[in-house]
Amino acid sequence: MHHIDIVTLYKIVINFISYFIIIYYNVGILQFPDYNDKYYIVALIIQQTIGQLETEISQRITNLYNDKLGKSPSQIICHFFDTEIVISIENSVTPAEQTLLKGGYDTLAEQVRLYLEKIIKPDLKNLIEEIIGQPVLYLMTNTNLITGRSGIVVILKELSEVRNPESIPKINVRNLAD
Known part of the structure; x- marks a missing residue:
């Protein structure tokens, strides 16, 4: 059985989310005028309410x-x-x-x-x-x-x-x- 630490899991989840955001952004499903930086978009998603x-x-x-x-x-x-x-x-x-x-x-x-x-x-x-x-x-x-x-x-x-x-x-x- 493989064990994965929380930091690695966090990085995998963030990369997974940013991958789909970039795909959706590039095909025009997501519109983020003025914000082309994928890390900014991911930061918006993980900010707390x-x-x-x-x-x-x-x-x-x-x-x-x-x-x-x-x-x-x-x-x-x-x-x-x-x-x-x-x-x-x-x-x-x-x-x-x-x-x-x-x-x-x-x-x-x-x-x-x-x-x-x-x-x-x-x-x-x-x-x-x-x-x-x-x-x-x-x-x-x-x-x-x-x-x-x-x-x-x-x-x-x-x-x-x-x-x-x-x-x-x-x-x-x-x-x-x-």
Whole structure:
């Protein structure tokens, strides 16, 4: 039985795709005016969509919370808005924090959460930068211990190229005044 490594498999798939793209382009089935470079065309095909980036960020944050805090959130919702990412995390409070709250040690539970967020913040920043391929300018977190919800707002200088940029909602400055 022959074993093939993932890099070799990836190269085979890319070559296979580019071979058919070039054939279809040359016979006129595919039209790419201004773009004759087969590698550019292949790059367009393998770029991730915004939905894929949002899903990957959500899955990786779930893993991070499980690894660092010992608890996976019940749900993570991630959305891009222009050069911002907003992440909502449900059921993010750890059992230790819940125990402190039930025991009447609200201030201590809040302090524990602040330290936990401070500890995982660099990991969150690195995780997001790795996924989107762009530096994070600011990353803000906040948790409501009563509701068990956390929010993360990420500010980017720019978003990396994606296959479907038209699906990213743009901020409407007029609506911010309302």
